[in-house]
Amino acid sequence: MSQSAVADGARLKKPSWKDPRLLVGILLVLASIVGVISLVGAADQTTEAFAAREPIAVGEKLTTDKLHRVKVRLGEVEEHYLTPGTGLADGLVAVQRIGKDQLLPRESVGQLDGRDRKPVAVTIEESLPAQAVAGSRVDVWVALPDTRNGFSEPTLLLPGAEIAQITPGSTALGSSRSTVVMVLVPDQQMPKLLGAQANKATISVVWNPGGASQWASRW
Structure with missing residues:
Protein backbone atom coordinates (compact mmCIF):
# COMPACT_ATOMS: atom_id res chain seq x y z
CA MET A 1 0.00 0.00 0.00
CA SER A 2 1.34 3.39 -0.96
CA GLN A 3 2.05 6.13 1.54
CA SER A 4 -0.69 8.31 -0.03
CA ALA A 5 -3.27 5.57 0.54
CA VAL A 6 -2.20 5.28 4.16
CA ALA A 7 -2.52 9.05 4.58
CA ASP A 8 -5.99 9.05 3.01
CA GLY A 9 -7.08 6.27 5.34
CA ALA A 10 -5.85 8.25 8.33
CA ARG A 11 -7.84 11.27 7.22
CA LEU A 12 -11.02 9.21 6.76
CA LYS A 13 -10.66 7.45 10.09
CA LYS A 14 -13.77 7.83 12.32
CA PRO A 15 -13.11 10.40 15.07
CA SER A 16 -12.69 9.05 18.58
CA TRP A 17 -14.61 10.28 21.68
CA LYS A 18 -11.21 11.21 22.99
CA ASP A 19 -10.68 13.64 20.12
CA PRO A 20 -10.32 17.10 21.79
CA ARG A 21 -11.96 18.81 18.82
CA LEU A 22 -15.12 16.73 19.24
CA LEU A 23 -15.25 17.43 22.99
CA VAL A 24 -14.85 21.18 22.43
CA GLY A 25 -17.67 21.12 19.85
CA ILE A 26 -20.03 19.31 22.26
CA LEU A 27 -19.26 21.80 25.05
CA LEU A 28 -19.97 24.73 22.75
CA VAL A 29 -23.35 23.27 21.76
CA LEU A 30 -24.28 22.63 25.42
CA ALA A 31 -23.24 26.16 26.43
CA SER A 32 -25.37 27.59 23.65
CA ILE A 33 -28.42 25.57 24.77
CA VAL A 34 -27.98 26.63 28.41
CA GLY A 35 -27.66 30.28 27.36
CA VAL A 36 -30.87 30.18 25.33
CA ILE A 37 -32.77 28.51 28.19
CA SER A 38 -31.51 31.12 30.68
CA LEU A 39 -32.45 33.98 28.35
CA VAL A 40 -35.97 32.65 27.81
CA GLY A 41 -36.40 32.05 31.55
CA ALA A 42 -35.28 35.57 32.42
CA ALA A 43 -37.66 37.09 29.89
CA ASP A 44 -40.58 35.13 31.35
CA GLN A 45 -40.14 36.10 35.01
CA THR A 46 -43.66 37.36 35.61
CA LEU A 112 -59.94 52.67 57.46
CA ASP A 113 -59.75 55.97 59.29
CA GLY A 114 -60.70 55.63 62.94
CA ARG A 115 -61.41 59.34 63.50
CA ASP A 116 -64.62 59.60 61.44
CA ARG A 117 -62.99 61.54 58.63
CA LYS A 118 -64.28 61.47 55.08
CA PRO A 119 -62.69 62.75 51.85
CA VAL A 120 -64.10 65.96 50.35
CA ALA A 121 -62.99 67.47 47.05
CA VAL A 122 -61.87 71.11 47.23
CA THR A 123 -61.16 72.88 43.93
CA ILE A 124 -58.55 75.62 44.11
CA GLU A 125 -57.02 77.95 41.52
CA GLU A 126 -53.74 78.70 43.28
CA SER A 127 -50.69 76.46 43.04
CA LEU A 128 -49.54 74.26 45.90
CA PRO A 129 -45.88 73.63 46.74
CA ALA A 130 -44.31 70.34 45.71
CA GLN A 131 -44.28 69.25 49.38
CA ALA A 132 -48.09 69.20 49.44
CA VAL A 133 -48.76 65.56 48.55
CA ALA A 134 -51.04 62.79 49.76
CA GLY A 135 -50.46 62.36 53.50
CA SER A 136 -49.23 65.91 54.14
CA ARG A 137 -51.27 68.62 55.90
CA VAL A 138 -52.94 71.80 54.73
CA ASP A 139 -55.02 74.60 56.28
CA VAL A 140 -58.37 75.23 54.58
CA TRP A 141 -59.51 78.88 54.66
CA VAL A 142 -63.02 80.02 53.72
CA ALA A 143 -64.27 83.47 52.66
CA LEU A 144 -68.08 83.64 52.51
CA PRO A 145 -69.91 85.98 50.10
CA ASP A 146 -71.13 89.23 51.67
CA THR A 147 -74.03 91.56 50.90
CA ARG A 148 -71.87 93.86 48.78
CA ASN A 149 -71.17 91.25 46.09
CA GLY A 150 -67.78 90.64 47.62
CA PHE A 151 -66.38 88.27 50.19
CA SER A 152 -65.93 88.48 53.92
CA GLU A 153 -62.55 88.16 55.61
CA PRO A 154 -61.21 84.60 55.27
CA THR A 155 -61.46 82.38 58.36
CA LEU A 156 -59.58 79.20 59.15
CA LEU A 157 -62.09 76.36 58.83
CA LEU A 158 -59.88 73.25 58.79
CA PRO A 159 -56.45 73.54 60.42
CA GLY A 160 -54.02 70.75 59.59
CA ALA A 161 -56.37 68.77 57.33
CA GLU A 162 -54.75 65.70 55.78
CA ILE A 163 -54.54 65.42 52.00
CA ALA A 164 -55.89 62.16 50.60
CA GLN A 165 -55.24 62.92 46.93
CA ILE A 166 -54.33 65.72 44.53
CA THR A 167 -55.46 65.72 40.90
CA PRO A 168 -55.36 68.41 38.19
CA GLY A 169 -58.73 69.93 37.38
CA SER A 170 -59.80 71.35 34.03
CA THR A 171 -61.89 74.11 32.54
CA ALA A 172 -64.78 73.63 30.14
CA LEU A 173 -62.30 73.83 27.26
CA GLY A 174 -60.23 71.01 28.71
CA SER A 175 -57.16 73.03 29.65
CA SER A 176 -55.83 72.22 33.11
CA ARG A 177 -55.85 75.32 35.32
CA SER A 178 -57.38 74.35 38.64
CA THR A 179 -56.39 71.69 41.16
CA VAL A 180 -58.67 69.31 43.03
CA VAL A 181 -57.43 68.61 46.54
CA MET A 182 -59.13 65.73 48.34
CA VAL A 183 -58.95 66.50 52.08
CA LEU A 184 -60.07 64.33 54.97
CA VAL A 185 -62.74 66.19 56.92
CA PRO A 186 -64.00 65.19 60.42
CA ASP A 187 -67.74 64.74 60.74
CA GLN A 188 -68.22 67.74 63.05
CA GLN A 189 -66.66 70.07 60.48
CA MET A 190 -68.43 68.57 57.48
CA PRO A 191 -71.56 70.83 57.60
CA LYS A 192 -69.44 74.01 57.63
CA LEU A 193 -67.35 72.98 54.63
CA LEU A 194 -70.29 71.69 52.60
CA GLY A 195 -72.24 74.84 53.50
CA ALA A 196 -69.38 77.02 52.32
CA GLN A 197 -69.24 75.15 49.02
CA ALA A 198 -73.02 75.39 48.58
CA ASN A 199 -72.87 79.17 49.17
CA LYS A 200 -70.14 79.65 46.55
CA ALA A 201 -67.55 80.67 49.11
CA THR A 202 -63.96 81.21 48.11
CA ILE A 203 -61.92 78.30 49.50
CA SER A 204 -58.14 78.44 49.76
CA VAL A 205 -55.76 75.67 50.71
CA VAL A 206 -52.42 76.51 52.35
CA TRP A 207 -49.70 73.94 52.96
CA ASN A 208 -49.09 73.48 56.70
CA PRO A 209 -45.86 71.52 57.36
CA GLY A 210 -46.50 71.45 61.13
CA GLY A 211 -50.22 70.71 60.94
CA ALA A 212 -50.11 67.05 61.86
CA SER A 213 -48.49 67.50 65.25
CA GLN A 214 -50.24 70.75 66.05
CA TRP A 215 -53.84 69.85 65.31
CA ALA A 216 -54.16 66.06 65.41
CA SER A 217 -55.22 66.10 69.09
CA ARG A 218 -58.08 68.52 68.33
CA TRP A 219 -59.59 66.06 65.83
Whole structure:
Protein backbone atom coordinates (compact mmCIF):
# COMPACT_ATOMS: atom_id res chain seq x y z
CA MET A 1 0.00 0.00 0.00
CA SER A 2 1.34 3.39 -0.96
CA GLN A 3 2.05 6.13 1.54
CA SER A 4 -0.69 8.31 -0.03
CA ALA A 5 -3.27 5.57 0.54
CA VAL A 6 -2.20 5.28 4.16
CA ALA A 7 -2.52 9.05 4.58
CA ASP A 8 -5.99 9.05 3.01
CA GLY A 9 -7.08 6.27 5.34
CA ALA A 10 -5.85 8.25 8.33
CA ARG A 11 -7.84 11.27 7.22
CA LEU A 12 -11.02 9.21 6.76
CA LYS A 13 -10.66 7.45 10.09
CA LYS A 14 -13.77 7.83 12.32
CA PRO A 15 -13.11 10.40 15.07
CA SER A 16 -12.69 9.05 18.58
CA TRP A 17 -14.61 10.28 21.68
CA LYS A 18 -11.21 11.21 22.99
CA ASP A 19 -10.68 13.64 20.12
CA PRO A 20 -10.32 17.10 21.79
CA ARG A 21 -11.96 18.81 18.82
CA LEU A 22 -15.12 16.73 19.24
CA LEU A 23 -15.25 17.43 22.99
CA VAL A 24 -14.85 21.18 22.43
CA GLY A 25 -17.67 21.12 19.85
CA ILE A 26 -20.03 19.31 22.26
CA LEU A 27 -19.26 21.80 25.05
CA LEU A 28 -19.97 24.73 22.75
CA VAL A 29 -23.35 23.27 21.76
CA LEU A 30 -24.28 22.63 25.42
CA ALA A 31 -23.24 26.16 26.43
CA SER A 32 -25.37 27.59 23.65
CA ILE A 33 -28.42 25.57 24.77
CA VAL A 34 -27.98 26.63 28.41
CA GLY A 35 -27.66 30.28 27.36
CA VAL A 36 -30.87 30.18 25.33
CA ILE A 37 -32.77 28.51 28.19
CA SER A 38 -31.51 31.12 30.68
CA LEU A 39 -32.45 33.98 28.35
CA VAL A 40 -35.97 32.65 27.81
CA GLY A 41 -36.40 32.05 31.55
CA ALA A 42 -35.28 35.57 32.42
CA ALA A 43 -37.66 37.09 29.89
CA ASP A 44 -40.58 35.13 31.35
CA GLN A 45 -40.14 36.10 35.01
CA THR A 46 -43.66 37.36 35.61
CA THR A 47 -45.57 37.56 38.87
CA GLU A 48 -49.20 37.95 39.84
CA ALA A 49 -50.42 41.32 41.08
CA PHE A 50 -53.77 42.83 42.04
CA ALA A 51 -55.48 45.27 39.65
CA ALA A 52 -58.79 47.11 39.96
CA ARG A 53 -61.77 45.64 38.08
CA GLU A 54 -63.43 49.08 38.01
CA PRO A 55 -62.36 52.55 39.22
CA ILE A 56 -62.01 52.71 43.01
CA ALA A 57 -62.78 56.03 44.70
CA VAL A 58 -60.93 57.58 47.62
CA GLY A 59 -62.26 56.12 50.87
CA GLU A 60 -63.75 53.05 49.19
CA LYS A 61 -63.10 49.78 50.98
CA LEU A 62 -60.97 47.23 49.14
CA THR A 63 -62.33 43.71 48.80
CA THR A 64 -61.22 40.81 46.60
CA ASP A 65 -64.36 41.04 44.46
CA LYS A 66 -63.25 44.53 43.33
CA LEU A 67 -59.89 43.21 42.17
CA HIS A 68 -58.56 40.74 39.65
CA ARG A 69 -55.19 39.11 39.15
CA VAL A 70 -52.85 40.03 36.32
CA LYS A 71 -49.49 38.69 35.19
CA VAL A 72 -46.88 41.45 35.13
CA ARG A 73 -43.12 41.90 35.23
CA LEU A 74 -42.45 43.98 38.34
CA GLY A 75 -38.86 43.01 38.98
CA GLU A 76 -37.24 44.96 41.79
CA VAL A 77 -40.35 47.11 42.42
CA GLU A 78 -42.59 44.16 43.30
CA GLU A 79 -42.47 45.02 47.01
CA HIS A 80 -44.19 48.35 46.30
CA TYR A 81 -47.39 46.71 44.99
CA LEU A 82 -50.15 44.58 46.47
CA THR A 83 -49.94 41.00 45.23
CA PRO A 84 -51.80 37.76 45.97
CA GLY A 85 -48.58 36.55 47.56
CA THR A 86 -48.71 39.23 50.25
CA GLY A 87 -52.50 39.05 50.57
CA LEU A 88 -55.09 41.74 51.19
CA ALA A 89 -55.30 42.97 54.79
CA ASP A 90 -58.69 43.59 56.40
CA GLY A 91 -59.99 47.15 56.56
CA LEU A 92 -57.94 48.57 53.67
CA VAL A 93 -59.39 51.56 51.83
CA ALA A 94 -58.19 53.59 48.86
CA VAL A 95 -56.42 56.81 49.88
CA GLN A 96 -55.87 57.70 46.22
CA ARG A 97 -58.12 57.15 43.24
CA ILE A 98 -57.32 53.84 41.50
CA GLY A 99 -58.28 53.57 37.83
CA LYS A 100 -59.75 50.57 36.06
CA ASP A 101 -57.15 47.81 35.48
CA GLN A 102 -54.56 49.87 37.37
CA LEU A 103 -52.15 48.04 39.67
CA LEU A 104 -52.41 48.79 43.39
CA PRO A 105 -49.33 50.61 44.74
CA ARG A 106 -49.02 50.22 48.51
CA GLU A 107 -49.02 54.00 48.88
CA SER A 108 -52.52 54.15 47.35
CA VAL A 109 -54.15 52.16 50.17
CA GLY A 110 -54.39 52.49 53.93
CA GLN A 111 -56.40 51.43 56.96
CA LEU A 112 -59.94 52.67 57.46
CA ASP A 113 -59.75 55.97 59.29
CA GLY A 114 -60.70 55.63 62.94
CA ARG A 115 -61.41 59.34 63.50
CA ASP A 116 -64.62 59.60 61.44
CA ARG A 117 -62.99 61.54 58.63
CA LYS A 118 -64.28 61.47 55.08
CA PRO A 119 -62.69 62.75 51.85
CA VAL A 120 -64.10 65.96 50.35
CA ALA A 121 -62.99 67.47 47.05
CA VAL A 122 -61.87 71.11 47.23
CA THR A 123 -61.16 72.88 43.93
CA ILE A 124 -58.55 75.62 44.11
CA GLU A 125 -57.02 77.95 41.52
CA GLU A 126 -53.74 78.70 43.28
CA SER A 127 -50.69 76.46 43.04
CA LEU A 128 -49.54 74.26 45.90
CA PRO A 129 -45.88 73.63 46.74
CA ALA A 130 -44.31 70.34 45.71
CA GLN A 131 -44.28 69.25 49.38
CA ALA A 132 -48.09 69.20 49.44
CA VAL A 133 -48.76 65.56 48.55
CA ALA A 134 -51.04 62.79 49.76
CA GLY A 135 -50.46 62.36 53.50
CA SER A 136 -49.23 65.91 54.14
CA ARG A 137 -51.27 68.62 55.90
CA VAL A 138 -52.94 71.80 54.73
CA ASP A 139 -55.02 74.60 56.28
CA VAL A 140 -58.37 75.23 54.58
CA TRP A 141 -59.51 78.88 54.66
CA VAL A 142 -63.02 80.02 53.72
CA ALA A 143 -64.27 83.47 52.66
CA LEU A 144 -68.08 83.64 52.51
CA PRO A 145 -69.91 85.98 50.10
CA ASP A 146 -71.13 89.23 51.67
CA THR A 147 -74.03 91.56 50.90
CA ARG A 148 -71.87 93.86 48.78
CA ASN A 149 -71.17 91.25 46.09
CA GLY A 150 -67.78 90.64 47.62
CA PHE A 151 -66.38 88.27 50.19
CA SER A 152 -65.93 88.48 53.92
CA GLU A 153 -62.55 88.16 55.61
CA PRO A 154 -61.21 84.60 55.27
CA THR A 155 -61.46 82.38 58.36
CA LEU A 156 -59.58 79.20 59.15
CA LEU A 157 -62.09 76.36 58.83
CA LEU A 158 -59.88 73.25 58.79
CA PRO A 159 -56.45 73.54 60.42
CA GLY A 160 -54.02 70.75 59.59
CA ALA A 161 -56.37 68.77 57.33
CA GLU A 162 -54.75 65.70 55.78
CA ILE A 163 -54.54 65.42 52.00
CA ALA A 164 -55.89 62.16 50.60
CA GLN A 165 -55.24 62.92 46.93
CA ILE A 166 -54.33 65.72 44.53
CA THR A 167 -55.46 65.72 40.90
CA PRO A 168 -55.36 68.41 38.19
CA GLY A 169 -58.73 69.93 37.38
CA SER A 170 -59.80 71.35 34.03
CA THR A 171 -61.89 74.11 32.54
CA ALA A 172 -64.78 73.63 30.14
CA LEU A 173 -62.30 73.83 27.26
CA GLY A 174 -60.23 71.01 28.71
CA SER A 175 -57.16 73.03 29.65
CA SER A 176 -55.83 72.22 33.11
CA ARG A 177 -55.85 75.32 35.32
CA SER A 178 -57.38 74.35 38.64
CA THR A 179 -56.39 71.69 41.16
CA VAL A 180 -58.67 69.31 43.03
CA VAL A 181 -57.43 68.61 46.54
CA MET A 182 -59.13 65.73 48.34
CA VAL A 183 -58.95 66.50 52.08
CA LEU A 184 -60.07 64.33 54.97
CA VAL A 185 -62.74 66.19 56.92
CA PRO A 186 -64.00 65.19 60.42
CA ASP A 187 -67.74 64.74 60.74
CA GLN A 188 -68.22 67.74 63.05
CA GLN A 189 -66.66 70.07 60.48
CA MET A 190 -68.43 68.57 57.48
CA PRO A 191 -71.56 70.83 57.60
CA LYS A 192 -69.44 74.01 57.63
CA LEU A 193 -67.35 72.98 54.63
CA LEU A 194 -70.29 71.69 52.60
CA GLY A 195 -72.24 74.84 53.50
CA ALA A 196 -69.38 77.02 52.32
CA GLN A 197 -69.24 75.15 49.02
CA ALA A 198 -73.02 75.39 48.58
CA ASN A 199 -72.87 79.17 49.17
CA LYS A 200 -70.14 79.65 46.55
CA ALA A 201 -67.55 80.67 49.11
CA THR A 202 -63.96 81.21 48.11
CA ILE A 203 -61.92 78.30 49.50
CA SER A 204 -58.14 78.44 49.76
CA VAL A 205 -55.76 75.67 50.71
CA VAL A 206 -52.42 76.51 52.35
CA TRP A 207 -49.70 73.94 52.96
CA ASN A 208 -49.09 73.48 56.70
CA PRO A 209 -45.86 71.52 57.36
CA GLY A 210 -46.50 71.45 61.13
CA GLY A 211 -50.22 70.71 60.94
CA ALA A 212 -50.11 67.05 61.86
CA SER A 213 -48.49 67.50 65.25
CA GLN A 214 -50.24 70.75 66.05
CA TRP A 215 -53.84 69.85 65.31
CA ALA A 216 -54.16 66.06 65.41
CA SER A 217 -55.22 66.10 69.09
CA ARG A 218 -58.08 68.52 68.33
CA TRP A 219 -59.59 66.06 65.83
